[in-house]
């Protein structure tokens with residue numbers, strides 16, 4: 001399989017990181033870890049989107065110079081990467097020189113190719129979404145105008161450069177047709193196609209009424225529209241304009257994971273900009289749904305923003321990682337409720353997975369001088385064989401972003417294992433048939449390792465704890481799925497004293 005390049009959106013720095021940001025980043029982290037575990041080279045990019053009217057306004061409101069302001073807030077997002085144990089390979093800021101060079105170069109290429117022209121813009125604009133809004137998308141309420149996301153609009157009238165988006169309408173439609181999995185999920189693809197079919201107008205791509213942005217080359221009155229600037233980050237980080245750069249050659253085109261609110265920018269504008277510049281469009285746009293908090297839209301004004309720090313303090317990082325991707329199919333909206341988290345943690349992580357490990361490994365630790373012998377027969381164990389045989393199906397789930405199905409499937413095996421333990425009751429066998437007891441315990445131990453390997457992209461820290469319980473497996477990197485085979489070269493395990501993996505939530 002080809003190298004993989006996964007990106008998160010770059011986050012606006014007008015705000016503190018919240019659960020929505022964490023969700024996108026975690027999804028990409030899981031994907032990166034999963035492909036690395038399969039031995040497939042993968043690159044993970046995240047970063048911050050630091051220009052535009054919204055950020056400038058946030059800085060002015062706080063009486064700080066925009067660059068100083070963005071330095072501070074961008075750091076919050078770097079801290080979030082640490083907090084979430086992200087495996088990102090790079091963190092890009094749009095205020096960096098490498099990005100400025102890249103964005104200005106893309107601009108020059110588009111201008112040279114006559115894809116950009118100077119004219120005048122007059123129309124409605126949403127500062128919150130940094131987006132121009134067409135007349136037929138305007139919602140009026142109490143004499144004010146809003147877009148479909150409920151953001152208030154302001155009237156903008158200024159000289160502006162335009163990108164010939166209209167010219168790309170048919171080429172985009174052809175591209176979607178030829179690349180049927182360009183937009184995931186399908187429902188979102190249909191929305192995009194409908195929108196493009198309804199007619200694309202040329203897009204205003206520069207602004208003159210504020211200063212906080214990357215300058216348009218050769219016209220100091222203009223700055224580049226923040227979305228053209230921001231989208232370019234995905235190639236700046238790979239070394240563009242140097243299309244011969246190692247990273248660019250190795251990883252472009254990439255897969256962009258985004259929230260459903262920003263799909264239009266990624267699935268329409270971005271491929272059009274790239275095609276217009278004679279560059280490859282992205283490989284795929286994967287859109288996820290939105291989280292609500294106990295049934296309510298998450299918003300600052302409602303005061304119900306979920307802070308990832310607090311969440312992780314209360315429930316633990318890996319439990320949250322598990323919950324977010326088990327609870328809701330990736331493309332759907334989901335509701336964040338304390339009861340739902342509690343049920344998942346107690347029912348699945350503590351009672352099922354954690355308990356299996358605790359009771360089996362403690363038993364080995366106490367009764368078999370920490371030692372478990374392995375024979376060929378253990379590798380023939382029914383449930384282990386079933387797990388191994390479902391590998392292709394499991395991989396397909398992740399390839400299709402069905403994280404919930406993947407986890408569900410693994411937990412069905414966990415049920416089988418717990419039932420097997422109940423049925424064979426190794427503690428009773430201790431007196432009646434010690435050889436059989438050893439066989440049963442070795443069978444289950446191998447399965448625990450196997451399932452833990454597959455869970456590791458979702459719960460890397462907990463997986464490491466589990467791997468560490470097998471004292472003499474240190475030299476085998478069990479995060480790589482194929483290394484399971486290497487266990488065969490050992491003929492026994494030594495078990496360290498297990499501690500409960502998950503604490504139940506009251």
Ligand code: MSP
Nearest residue numbers: 009010011012020021049230231258259290291298
């Ligand atoms: N800066 C742009 C992206 C530019 S990419 C070239 C942006 N930034 S953002 O900070 O506003 O949003 C980043 C991501 O957070 C988006 O994918 C958005 O969908 C996601 N979320 C914000 N709130 C969310 C929820 N309540 N639930 C799930 N994700 C949400 O847009």
